[in-house]
Amino acid sequence: MKYAIIIPDGAADEPLAELGGKTPIEAAHTPNMDRVAREGRQGLARTVPEGFESGSDVATMTLLGYDPRVYHTGRAPLEAAAQRIPLSPTDWVFRCNLVTVVDGVMKDHSAGGISDAEAQRLLADLSRALDLPGFEFHNGVSYRNLLVYRGAEEFELKTKPPHEFPEEPLTRYLPRGKGAEVLKAIMDRSRELFEGHEINEVRKQTGHNAATQVWLWGQGHAPNIPTFQKRFGIKSGCMITGVDLLRGLAVLLGWDVREVEGMTSFHDTNYSGQGEATAEMLDKYDLVFSHVEAPDEASHQADFKTKVESIEHIDRYVVGPVLEKLRTFPEWRILVMPDHPTNIATRKHGYAPSPFAMAGTRVRGVVKSPYSERNAAASDLKIERGHELMEYFLRGGNL
Numbered sequence: 054m055k056y057a058i059i060i061p062d063g064a065a066d067e068p069l070a071e072l073g074g075k076t077p078i079e080a081a082h083t084p085n086m087d088r089v090a091r092e093g094r095q096g097l098a099r100t101v102p103e104g105f106e107s108g109s110d111v112a113t114m115t116l117l118g119y120d121p122r123v124y125h126t127g128r129a130p131l132e133a134a135a136q137r138i139p140l141s142p143t144d145w146v147f148r149c150n151l152v153t154v155v156d157g158v159m160k161d162h163s164a165g166g167i168s169d170a171e172a173q174r175l176l177a178d179l180s181r182a183l184d185l186p187g188f189e190f191h192n193g194v195s196y197r198n199l200l201v202y203r204g205a206e207e208f209e210l211k212t213k214p215p216h217e218f219p220e221e222p223l224t225r226y227l228p229r230g231k232g233a234e235v236l237k238a239i240m241d242r243s244r245e246l247f248e249g250h251e252i253n254e255v256r257k258q259t260g261h262n263a264a265t266q267v268w269l270w271g272q273g274h275a276p277n278i279p280t281f282q283k284r285f286g287i288k289s290g291c292m293i294t295g296v297d298l299l300r301g302l303a304v305l306l307g308w309d310v311r312e313v314e315g316m317t318s319f320h321d322t323n324y325s326g327q328g329e330a331t332a333e334m335l336d337k338y339d340l341v342f343s344h345v346e347a348p349d350e351a352s353h354q355a356d357f358k359t360k361v362e363s364i365e366h367i368d369r370y371v372v373g374p375v376l377e378k379l380r381t382f383p384e385w386r387i388l389v390m391p392d393h394p395t396n397i398a399t400r401k402h403g404y405a406p407s408p409f410a411m412a413g414t415r416v417r418g419v420v421k422s423p424y425s426e427r428n429a430a431a432s433d434l435k436i437e438r439g440h441e442l443m444e445y446f447l448r449g450g451n452l
């Protein structure tokens with residue numbers, strides 16, 4: 054059996070007046086996702102358990118079949134796994150965003166999707182200026198960087214992801230609890246240093262958002278996760294993604310990570326390259342997991358046009374070729390679902406259960422309707438404990 058899982062990150066949404074009362078998925082032309090839904094089944098799965106912040110770390114862990122209540126220790130440690138940063142059990146990892154703050158208000162959690170090279174320069178300069186023993190910066194992709202702490206300081210913190218409070222004052226969301234003062238000192242120092250920094254001067258002149266400071270959040274120790282083979286008996290898996298969080302989950306699961314040239318987390322990504330690679334990897338692996346971040350980023354920018362377009366591109370360039378490839382195998386299954394909704398209206402991740410569509414060998418459909426939040430909700434397939442969906446998808450059992 055060959056399995057393909059395709060994740061249009063943050064694609065689910067609410068009906069929008071700008072789209073004539075349709076959701077972006079409904080407004081998008083998606084013949085391939087619709088085919089999956091019509092030939093197979095749709096339903097809803099709750100991917101963010103109660104008490105958790107809605108984010109791809111929690112939601113993706115759930116849809117991979119791992120209960121976040123058992124395995125989630127924070128977002129940053131997952132990204133550290135992606136970079137294969139060695140961690141001892143007492144080390145701490147923080148997500149270190151480069152953000153744009155104007156007059157004390159969070160304007161952009163991504164500092165205008167700053168380039169890797171610019172981010173590297175800024176953090177290298179910050180590291181030098183801080184000279185704090187035990188703290189090390191690690192560059193990730195674009196604005197998503199990490200701060201590792203190896204030392205005796207203990208943390209018991211409440212922090213807030215910057216994409217969760219757009220257009221709101223920073224002061225409300227500063228870190229609180231044990232160790233908060235150190236984090237605040239690092240953020241303050243970055244604000245002083247980045248003001249008037251050459252990189253920011255150039256960004257402003259070229260009409261890009263400046264990286265006015267770092268924002269620290271998502272902290273935790275290294276998690277202890279059983280491999281996918283151990284948990285589900287599937288021998289080989291491959292992850293294709295433009296973001297470190299998912300690469301990290303793949304590493305922890307014991308999967309290979311396949312890079313694709315030109316793959317980014319934005320709408321400028323190489324959709325067709327990713328689709329081709331996903332199809333090609335099905336020859337080699339039992340399960341291929343292909344994740345596209347673009348719809349999520351478009352939602353955070355409240356850019357509904359780009360969101361619709363990115364969903365259409367995923368349908369055409371990823372789901373289409375993958376379906377075609379799958380049909381060349383005697384037994385196969387496909388699952389399409391966003392990890393979580395990201396709502397254009399609020400620019401934040403939502404908490405509604407995620408609509409999924411699956412098709413293939415021994416997946417029998419009952420209602421033949423196109424893929425959408427509404428049609429998925431109308432189905433009788435509702436999975437409250439979202440991590441049970443993977444078992445159902447792999448085994449085609451009863452729920």
Ligand SMILES: [Zn+2]
Nearest residue numbers: 063349395402
């Ligand atoms: Zn997001």
